[in-house]
Amino acid sequence: MSTSNPDHIKGLLITALGVLFIVPDSLMVRLIDTDGATVAFWKSLVVGLVTGLAILIWQGPRAFRTTFGAGWPVWIYAICAGASGALFVIAVAHTSIANVVFIIAAMPLVSALFSRIALGERLSRRTAITMAVVPVGIGLIAFGSGETEGASLTGDLIALGVVCVFSLGLTAARSVRPVSVVPAIPAGMLLWALILLPFADPMSVPPGDWIWVALHGGFFIAMSTALLAIGPRFLPSAEVALLMLIESVLAPILAWVVVDEDPGLYALVGGAIVIVTLGISNLVALVQGRRVAVRPAMRP
Incomplete structure (x- = not known):
């Protein structure tokens, strides 16, 4: 698709902006000075309320009825989206x-x-090769967790759990295309806010950190959720995947600059293997004109 196409340009700008809004996600977790379960509770609650209210205002109750009328795959997606959002916070903690x-x-x-x-979808040779190389980088990251201050294998495994849980949700979403599963997101977030409540201490957030709570769920995540639900409709999936890699590059840099969090040599080398491999893979997909999309193109 030519970049002169107005829809393509619109999709490119909206998706890139959505990715930029999600870059501070992990940093916000660091800036809120309380335990991971409490941060995860507030993120789930605020994102659920804000996105749910936005959908009611812009699309009305019918959007929820249409989405959940698609059956059990939507419920699986909702549960997985909420779980992965909570696990992401706990992994960062x-x-x-x-x-x-x-x-x-x-x-x-x-x-x-x-x-x-x-679903029986075919794996291309490109994807199979990428799958063989990326675990090498992840293995290096995990190996270095014992050497780097602030890193741990436990957190790495939780992050891997995020990948598996949300991938399961995306697979469920693919099974009900072309139904939009975006209205399932607030339901999943609010469900997990309830699940997390017994393990959280909601009022333990220091007075000066409430601004980060509000910005985290009510602005950055809510905005990225909306933009990443709209923009990728106009782009090839490989182009979306390339744009999503922006977060993987910028988030560690932002943490390094703002809170002086040194990622460590192993994470940098392993991360470079992951990012470069995925980048090359998606560039090849663009050149070949592939359009095998994962919808919605979101991140927990």
Whole structure:
């Protein structure tokens, strides 16, 4: 598709903006000085309320009826979207931001594997080669967690859990195309806010950190959710995947600059293997004109 196409340009700008809004996600978790379960609770609650209200205003109750009328795959997506959002916060609370975002960058590959198993979708040779190389980078990241301050194998495994859970949700969403599963997101977030409540201490947030709570869920995540639900409709999936890699590059840099979080040599080398491999893979897909899309193109 030519970049002179107005729809393509619109999709490019909206998706890129959505990715930029999600870049501070992990940093916000660091800036809120309380435990991971409490941050995850507030993120789930605020995102659920804000996105749910926005959908009611712009689309009305019918949007929810249409989405959930598609059956059990939508409920699976809702549960997985809420769970992965909470697990992302807990992963950041237990390991370095660089480790989390580099591991999560592999999500399209796991989603493709799940779609192959559950839906019978074919894996291209390009995807198979990428799947063989990316685990090398993730292995280096995990190996270095014992050497890097602030990183841990526990947090890395939780990040891997995020990848698996959300990939399962995306596979469920693919099974009900072309129904939009976006209205399922607030339902999943609010469900997980309830699940997290017994493990959280909502009022333990320091007075000066409430601004980060509001910005985290009510602005940055809500905006990225909306933009990443709209923009990728106008782009090839490989182009969306390339844009999503922006977060994997910028989030560790932002954490390094703002909170002086050194990702460590192993994370940098392993992350470079993951990002470069995925980047080359998606560039090849663009050249070949592939359009095998994972919808919605979101991140937990």
